[in-house]
Amino acid sequence: MLNEEIPDVPYHVNGVEYERGYYLADGIYPTWASFVKGFSCAVDKKRSYFTRKQAGARKDIERTFGILQGRWHILQQPARGYEVNQMRRLMYTCIIIHNIIIEDIGYNLAENDWVVEPVVRMQRTWIDRCDTRKRRTKELRDSEVHEGLR
Template sequence: MVDANNDIIVLQSSGLFDDVINGVAPNTSFYANDVEYKYGYYLVEGIYPEWATLVKTLSCPDDEKRLYYKKKQESARKDVERAFGVLKKRWSVIAQPLRILEKSKIRNVIRAGPMVLY
């Protein structure tokens, strides 16, 4: 639970959603149930705040369709966590606290990491 509390503190003090707030986030629009969403979202555990861009797992799915959704969502979240673990091992710059970089450089480091995999 210590890590979870730390995640929330980091989330609330970070500039993760600055681009969305400032209207300069990459356009990652998609459709779900005939509704267009302009920005992406993050798959999170139930402890995170109720923000539109944070999608939590269903706590008590009451039918097969929702149970299937819950399993797929949890699987996707775990895949992302594993991938980030691999990135942290490969590039120590994202495993350690960043102390000397300004926000724009931090964004570039985080965005460039996955591109190096291609």
């Protein structure tokens, strides 16, 4: 996000429009806009429901990578040993293998697919790039957006 390498993904939550995507996270991550965590103490049914659904989706993702590790021994060693491009290719491979498995068991996701166009980079001054990075860092760490998404 800070390097402007991800596309904008507009969506609405509770009537508010957001542009940046987010990751499902657990309690060890900071309260930033890019991490959506469940509530540690859900005091009402609405928060309890959200926490259950968020944890379920997060566990589904963890199980998927567990299957990829167990079946194809993908990501068996620490990621620090990989170059960034190697990790990117590994993740794309995991996603492709996941989609092949989903299609093989009879679920077809092609009807809902959407294509993301690559981000077009324009030449800008160093000051513009610094200002953009500061603005995006502030957006990334916005705890109010984090609470709004929860």
